[in-house]
Amino acid sequence: MLDIHIDDFCKDSALSLKILYDAFPCNSDLLVDQIIGPDELDDFGLHSRRHQACLATMLWLADEGLIRYGGLIQQDGVDQAVLTNAAFSLLSSPSQVELIETDDASIQLPTAQEEGLHFASQITGLIPTQSSQKIRTLMLCFFAKHSESQTNHRIL
Numbered sequence: 025m026l027d028i029h030i031d032d033f034c035k036d037s038a039l040s041l042k043i044l045y046d047a048f049p050c051n052s053d054l055l056v057d058q059i060i061g062p063d064e065l066d067d068f069g070l071h072s073r074r075h076q077a078c079l080a081t082m083l084w085l086a087d088e089g090l091i092r093y094g095g096l097i098q099q100d101g102v103d104q105a106v107l108t109n110a111a112f113s114l115l116s117s118p119s120q121v122e123l124i125e126t127d128d129a130s131i132q133l134p135t136a137q138e139e140g141l142h143f144a145s146q147i148t149g150l151i152p153t154q155s156s157q158k159i160r161t162l163m164l165c166f167f168a169k170h171s172e173s174q175t176n177h178r179i180l
Contacts, residue, residue: 029077030160031156031159031160032074032077032078033077033081034156034159034160034162034163034164035156035159036059036060036077036078036081036082037081037085037163037167038147038150038151038159038162038163039058039059039151040054040059040081040082040085040091041085041090041091041107041111041115041144041147042144042147042148042151043058043059044091044105044106044107044111045107045112045115045144045147047106048106048107048112049106050106051094051104051105051106052104052105052106053097053101053102053103053104053105054082054091054093054101054102054105055097055100055101056071056075056078056079056082056099056100056101057100057101058101059078060074060075060078063075071099075099076099079099079100079101082101082102082105083102085111086102088167088170089108089110089111089174090107090108090110090111090170091105091106091107091108091111092105092106092108093105093106110170110173110174111170114143114166114169114170114173115142115143115144115147115166116142116143116144117142117143117169118141118142119141119142119143119146119162119165119166121143121146121161121162121165123146123150123158123161123162143162143166146162147159147162150162
């Protein structure tokens with residue numbers, strides 16, 4: 025599948041949530057440069073599409089109730105960001121996602137069922153591997169679980 029923008033979205037989401045999880049419960053500035061590295065402005069003073077997509081990911085996380093923030097820092101990130109209770113609870117819960125290792129994997133990760141890993145631990149373990157497929161799988165399961173929990177809250 026060549027949905028690179030979805031892979032980037034999942035990676036940006038994972039890194040954003042990990043940064044805020046590591047800082048929790050303190051507010052923290054969340055900058056695009058922390059997620060994707062430095063970006064140079066073009067001749068018109070605009071950021072790259074990649075930079076804009078990363079910022080849009082942060083705003084989407086807020087729209088979905090996973091993070092709160094005080095405001096935008098121009099187009100460089102969000103100010104005073106913190107995980108919501110929903111995000112913190114979900115990141116701290118067992119993921120129940122089993123990531124099967126392939127022969128070409130250089131880093132062996134224990135499965136969630138073997139170690140009782142929570143989402144935050146699996147995100148931390150996957151980031152260095154740069155495995156887009158595994159990060160995508162984990163984050164899509166995370167978002168599905170979040171959506172399911174939001175639906176259950178609305179019913180109650």
